[in-house]
Amino acid sequence: MHTGKLNLADFILNKKTSALLKKLSRFFARITVCSVVLGLCLSLILISQQILADEEQALPKNWKKISLKKLKLRVIDGDTFDADFNRNGRFSNPQERVRLLYVDTPELKKSHKGKDPKLGLPAKGFLRTVLSKTNAVLWVDPKNKTGNYGRLLAVLEVKGLNINLALIKRGHSYFNTRYAWPDGFKTYALAEAYAFEKHLGIWSYRKSRKRYLLRLREEGKTVYSTRNPYFVAKIQNAEVIDLSKYNGRFLRVQGKIKKIQQLRKGAQLMFLKHKRMKKGLPVISFENQRKWLGLQKIRKGDLLQIEGFATLYKKKQWQIKLHRAVLLN
Structure with a gap:
């Protein structure tokens, strides 16, 4: 029967129990924090893997493959670079100039589309980085090799990753169908909508969003996103x-x-x-x-x-x- 009095033994026991409980509490709190951090890291890994999986789906089939291994390269901007295909140490324009399909990154020089180095330089940097990889290859459609200016039209692949699609998904470019249409139209449209909704790259600022939506509208197309004021979602x-x-x-x-x-x-x-x-x-x-x-x-x-x-x-x-x-x- 409890008398309501606390003797010395009870006090010592309670004190030790309290200390033990505090240590256990701190221990489990650390485990909880670690679990949350681990879970977050795993989710980020899974998201990254999902993004890569999505991007791998749009690589062309039955196109000519050209390896860029050990070739001298020179990046012009986010969607154009030179490749020394004849290995003479010089670049011939337009014979050795490559224009990436389905993209149109911001211009670094004056043009009818305007000049936008703030958003164009990150696109150029991204392309330079991926081209530094040793296993970069080009995919060229035998039926549509060159564009209006004689440049080689291609899809760039690095480690199984479609770089043209990556440029769109990271907001470095809008989805451009001026030179050709991809078989994986839906994949490219979804990548553009993803960048638009996440406010990435050209879609990151209010003014730039408005400017690029207007440019798309002038070309007769738009972003397939419910957050786009021009797009009517219901068929x-x-x-x-x-x-x-x-x-x-x-x-x-x-x-x-x-x-x-x-x-x-x-x-x-x-x-x-x-x-x-x-x-x-x-x-x-x-x-x-x-x-x-x-x-x-x-x-x-x-x-x-x-x-x-x-x-x-x-x-x-x-x-x-x-x-x-x-x-x-």
Whole structure:
């Protein structure tokens, strides 16, 4: 029976117990902190591995492989470098100049796109670093070797990593389809959306985000992200859509081809079935686009997903300016 009195033995015992409990408490606290740190490190490792796994998926297939091993290289900017392919110690432009596909990093010199060394120099530094690796290789499409300026168009691979994709995912570039379309379009679009949503590189500042979104808009494309004010996330039905409600915004519309009209200089108007528009919903496209997208053989009745900006042509006709199309049937 407890009397309410505390004798000396009880006091000593309680004191020792209290000290022991304090030591145990500190011990378990350290274990908890270590567990949290270890868990965080493991999660970062897993995230990094996941990013690398995503980037490895978009390497080209059946393209010509060119090794850069022991070649003299010179980096021009974040998307362009010279390679001494003939091993004479000199660089021949444009024969030995390489332009990376699907990217367009900020310019370091004056151009029609402006000059942006603040964001361009990190891109150049990143490319210089990866090119210093000993096992860098280029992938070149035999059907699309050179661009408008005679430069070699390529995808750069280092240790199984798609560097073109890495430039986009780290925010050094937007996703550029000016020279060609990748088979892994979705992977590149997701990489761009990732950088945009994480505010990386060109997407890190409010002014630069606005500037590059406007540049993309001028080129008829945009970032596929719900945080992008130009992008309409919900896929629309071509038969009932009112384009006037989406002026200047990027849409994805599904519908069947009602009519195809050929225009001058390779332009083409494709009309999708629409309940209120007699001719149909007009979609304007160009020859190179249709070639890259594999749309040369589309015909009346085909079901498509059209992606592009809603625009008012000559203040009279609402239409979609095609960026991408997917044949659904």
